[in-house]
Amino acid sequence: MTQTVDIDKLLNDLSQQLRSHLSDNDIKAPLMIGIHSGGVWVAERLHQLLQLKDPLGHLDISFYRDDFSRIGMNPQVKPSHLPFSVDDRHIILVDDVLYTGRTIRAALNEIFDYGRPASVSLAVLIDRGRRELPIEANFSGLKMDLARGENIKLQGPKPLSLLIANKACK
């Protein structure tokens, strides 16, 4: 089942929230980092809408996951690329879907291996609830409560669309 969600509208909402956050806190030059792969697609759009000057950073958190002993190595891992120093900078971390919070935990650990940022805030397109860690998004385009068996996935990069489906029972 696919659900029609106006993704452009969500992205506009999200960029509005970010714009007021940046002006309220007098942050002139934030750095944006997208989490591979859906988070990068969302971050590319936000980066453009906010007309940020610094290049976009890419993070693949595979080497920081907490389930290596369960799933092993994924050879499709992409290199992380942060084309700037994160020291003393305000970071906007972007992902497509916030669920358990484990990906964000891994991303935070990885960012701190690059340096000590002034702050990190989290922007997500969809917050689907059911957290397993004390992690929340500062900004989200849409909140929805999906059961554990349900699956939501951002497809892209062009055009972006949301796929919501019930996982087939094993």
Add this chain to the structure above:
Amino acid sequence: MIRRNIQLNQQGRLRHFLTIEGLKRQTLVDILDTAESLSGVTDQTVKKVPLLRGKTIVNLFFEASTRTRTTFELAAKRLSADVLNLNIAASATKKGETLLDTLHNLQAMHCDMFVVRHADSGAAHFIANHVAPHVSVVNAGDGSHAHPTQAMLDMFTIRRVKGDFYPLKVAIVGDVMHSRVARSQIHALTTLGVTEVRVIGPKTLMPKGVEALGVHVYHDLDEGLKDVDVIIMLRLQNERMEGELLPSAHEYFQLYGLTQERLDKAKPDAIVMHPGPINRGVEIESSIADGPRSVILQQVTHGIAVRMAVMSTCLGSHADGGAA
């Protein structure tokens, strides 16, 4: 008894890395891709990732090595594993017994991986056949048999510079007969599908029937280097020069040493590789080894990322599938 490839586990994942022979192209490409991602770790302020935190890796070296052991150690540390370095003088007569005793003692200390270098061909296989199910073995060079991580870092270097394997003509020059590096390189290059692999060297240092591995044999260096994209020089072991197989180091250089004049026979953008350590003035002219076409030091750098990829792939094969 059903014989499977001992390197693969029940799920077909790479558990041990003992030889390139018999591995699929995709397995090699996966290792190269993983290494490419892991090479970014050196860009971090904290030059390590927590992937192998809590794992213990033993460098089990029965034969002297500086570069290989150091890069294995650095690779393990950048993956946050704990590393134990053991240099053990091998007793040739009691080999089997010594190996097994050492092995059982280390297993009793709950080690997860053995990186093995040994002067005898087949030593790493022997160990892999006797370790506990949760343990992985990586071959860091066994006799004149195989040195698969060296071959993979060479492939990584070639791919970084040339991009694609398919159009390439690669020449391997020197003592092919005694070279575990050459054997692993030949398997890797043919598996990855280069256009042509040439082996060049004197008849006395060319293994009989090497053509069966899918290579073309040359005894004349000038002829063999014509139009190649990659030149891999092999190290001439000192003991070979003293033996009967070669007249002298000087004469060897006259016939098989890489000079500028000979390098000019290859393609204008050909690269020069060497697994090290170099015998300057024996297999390669100093100015070539240090020159613009040489990628010898890049090979050393790439060795770390490639060994990180091999270690994490093998230890990742023990994953339990996520029975949450």
